[in-house]
Amino acid sequence: MKDGATPIDNGGTQAVARALSLLSLVGRGGAQGLGLAQIAAASGLARPTARRLLLALGTARMVEQDRATRRYHLGPETYLLAGFATERHGILHHARDAMARLARDTGDTVLLTVTQDDHTLCLERIEGDFPVRTHALMRGDRKPAGVGAGALAILAALPVAEADALLARVAPLVGDLMPGLLDDLGRARVQGHALNPGRVVPGSWGLGVAIPWPDGRPAGALSIAAVEHRMTPARQADLAAALHREAQAIAARLATLERNTA
Structure with a gap:
């Protein structure tokens, strides 16, 4: 020595x-x-x-x-300790204002989803003022990777090989949902946003967009959940644009945190 x-x-x-x-x-x-x-x-x-x-x-x-x-x-x-770390690392701290704006402007339910091992966790749910709501995903709910619009958006933002390996691990949990999920995943990669056309709960649709870290990996996802008749193709385009705008605003805040710790 x-x-x-x-x-x-x-x-x-x-x-x-x-x-x-x-x-x-x-x-x-x-x-x-x-x-x-x-x-x-x-x-x-x-x-x-x-x-x-x-x-x-x-x-x-x-x-x-x-x-x-x-x-x-x-x-x-x-x-x-979690409270001390929230401002520096807590994505919810940096996403809450964006979620509130989306809920106010759309009238629908806005969700924040993050990864947790081979699953995703709903960190927060903020409801808009439209009287008919979907309750397919509640705060604290944990789903296998890819199940739900936010989870699907995260999956689509991963490298293809990594996403495929993740899907292989959760296949026994996803079961009969897998064929539809794979179709939705292919479309999400092309369109840049994920659409869940009532796969989990019939009539309950969701649209999600990943929130990127500066290196492009997903930090989480914002999604909007609504009943089917509020998810017309024209409205989907408007909601996707709003989600992208707010996701990029959150990503900019996360990028500032990374620069400050570099």
Whole structure:
């Protein structure tokens, strides 16, 4: 070892990596939380090891255990840290004004979708004032990649090989929707926006546009959901133009963040 070099603590590094992996698992457990057996199975760790790491995370207030159900949830410290990071990294922070404008101007429901492993997550839903609404996608809903207009827009923005591999992984979850999804994906790549013509819920249509990072990869997607009769071809063109305009405004804000961190 060279003079002044710091020895590598492989054991400590491994423990940190495992603890962070468990923290991510707990976060993905959602409002219902996860039991110790679920966490151990998903992480591949022995239950005593998982429990020891969860206790350490609990001491740091990063996770907490419900006394009644014994299930683990994210702790208060994660909430505080997320709040500190929101302005710098939170796409919802930078998209909310755009979503509100779209909902006001169109009268329809506006959704913000982001990727989560091989799925997509609806981060936010803002409703317009049109009295007839679609409820096919609600805030917090998680769908397989490509299912829904926002998810389809994200998929269409990925390199073809990457998108194909992703679709192959989620094929068992998509099931009978796959042939229609592939047709919609081909059109989305050509048109620059995605259309879901009632594939998930009949009569509930959606139109989505990806929000790009400076390198072109999708940071998420904006979409508009409406009942079928409000998605005429002429109106689709107007909605797509509005979505592109707001998506580019959000992308410009994200690009500023990246320049400031470079």
